[in-house]
Amino acid sequence: MNKTLFGAVAALCLATSAAQAEAITVLVEGGGHSLQQAAADAFTKETGIEVNFVEVPYQGVFDKLTAEIASGTSNYDVATIDVVWNAAFASHVEDLSDLFTDAVKADIPPALLADATVGGKLIAMPAWANAEIVFYRKDLWEDPANQAAFKTQYGYDLVPPADWQQWRDMAKFFTKDGMFGTDVIGATSEEWMAEVLQAGSPGVILDDAGQVILDNQAHIDALVNYRAPLCEDKSAPDNALEINWGEAQNLFYQGQTAMMKFWAHAYKMTPEDSKIAGKVGVAPMIGGSAGVAGIPGPWYNVIPSTSEHKDAARQFIAFAIAHNALGIEAPLGLAATNSAYATYTDKPGYEHFGPLLATLSAPATKGRPINEHYQELVDEAVMPAFQGALECEDNVAELLHDAAATARDILGQ
Numbered sequence: 001m002n003k004t005l006f007g008a009v010a011a012l013c014l015a016t017s018a019a020q021a022e023a024i025t026v027l028v029e030g031g032g033h034s035l036q037q038a039a040a041d042a043f044t045k046e047t048g049i050e051v052n053f054v055e056v057p058y059q060g061v062f063d064k065l066t067a068e069i070a071s072g073t074s075n076y077d078v079a080t081i082d083v084v085w086n087a088a089f090a091s092h093v094e095d096l097s098d099l100f101t102d103a104v105k106a107d108i109p110p111a112l113l114a115d116a117t118v119g120g121k122l123i124a125m126p127a128w129a130n131a132e133i134v135f136y137r138k139d140l141w142e143d144p145a146n147q148a149a150f151k152t153q154y155g156y157d158l159v160p161p162a163d164w165q166q167w168r169d170m171a172k173f174f175t176k177d178g179m180f181g182t183d184v185i186g187a188t189s190e191e192w193m194a195e196v197l198q199a200g201s202p203g204v205i206l207d208d209a210g211q212v213i214l215d216n217q218a219h220i221d222a223l224v225n226y227r228a229p230l231c232e233d234k235s236a237p238d239n240a241l242e243i244n245w246g247e248a249q250n251l252f253y254q255g256q257t258a259m260m261k262f263w264a265h266a267y268k269m270t271p272e273d274s275k276i277a278g279k280v281g282v283a284p285m286i287g288g289s290a291g292v293a294g295i296p297g298p299w300y301n302v303i304p305s306t307s308e309h310k311d312a313a314r315q316f317i318a319f320a321i322a323h324n325a326l327g328i329e330a331p332l333g334l335a336a337t338n339s340a341y342a343t344y345t346d347k348p349g350y351e352h353f354g355p356l357l358a359t360l361s362a363p364a365t366k367g368r369p370i371n372e373h374y375q376e377l378v379d380e381a382v383m384p385a386f387q388g389a390l391e392c393e394d395n396v397a398e399l400l401h402d403a404a405a406t407a408r409d410i411l412g413q
Contacts, residue, residue, distance in 0.1 A: 124300030160283035174258035186240035198288030231392035267352035293364035
């Protein structure tokens with residue numbers, strides 16, 4: 001057989017094989033597509049199963065999957081969903097418990113396993129996870145003059161803050177020369193919720209039995225502490241209610257704050273022309289009486305019950321978690337397994353992975369309530385009390401007492 005004919009036959013065989021190979025479709029939000037593309041390519045190479053992504057905006061994932069379930073159509077074989085939607089979709093997706101071998105369970109931070117469990121079943125496999133950690137200005141912390149002045153004023157060494165008191169002390173110390181020590185985010189409540197766990201609460205908003213605990217002492221203590229840089233110390237900008245993640249990030253990049261608590265992926269996103277480029281240090285999330293704790297931000301792969309290619313979908317999900325480190329080279333640079341993060345921890349440019357893994361794996365770290373009414377609870381009960389407290393006038397305990405009553409009404413407790 002001549003080379004030309006051999007090539008044509010080979011191409012025909014490949015085309016026939018490709019035509020016969022099964023394909024799956026994955027519904028995903030934009031950033032999540034890039035995190036899973038490398039694993040999808042490797043999966044296709046190994047199995048011959050094509051992986052097609054349907055990329056939509058954040059809310060589009062929820063809306064399209066909801067429409068899929070309502071209509072009984074089967075456009076998607078896998079959906080990558082935000083953890084806050086796990087409860088809403090739990091009865092409409094496949095049980096993936098058999099994919100969680102002992103080895104897989106041992107490689108996933110406990111908080112992520114807990115969030116994957118709904119009704120006693122593991123219905124979702126983590127694809128990647130994030131958490132807030134501490135970002136600080138290395139140049140300021142390492143300056144000998146600052147170190148001497150801080151120790152004289154506070155009686156201990158100037159090191160990355162590890163607890164509530166150190167955070168407040170350092171925020172006050174660096175509020176000078178037109179710069180604030182930190183920020184207080186008032187447009188979303190997750191950062192405060194992390195402090196609720198640090199204060200020893202068994203959960204945020206709800207306990208494991210689903211009972212409202214918004215008015216327990218840990219919620220009160222955490223909110224009093226969270227608003228202190230704004231209301232007492234004046235070490236944060238006074239427009240907290242206008243500050244969301246993006247605004248907090250920009251304040252830090254522009255050199256207007258000395259430190260922030262922020263999602264770990266941002267470590268690699270500092271603009272090259274920023275005033276602080278090359279000057280950013282990172283540490284685990286701060287701790288309270290219960291130690292370090294964060295609120296994870298994981299996304300999960302689920303298989304809709306309407307999928308017509310469930311076996312291939314299961315193969316993809318199993319492959320993706322086994323090769324979870326492949327997503328780290330994507331722009332967001334995130335993974336879900338301990339082993340994936342560990343393979344990069346000592347590499348230059350990935351200094352944030354150690355603090356991230358320490359925060360994700362901390363015993364007090366816990367996810368938001370896996371409850372189908374979660375967003376309603378946040379909108380109707382949590383945010384009014386939280387933002388009311390950031391007005392710096394109302395009694396925190398009273399605000400949370402009223403919020404708890406609203407939450408109990410929503411849940412019929």
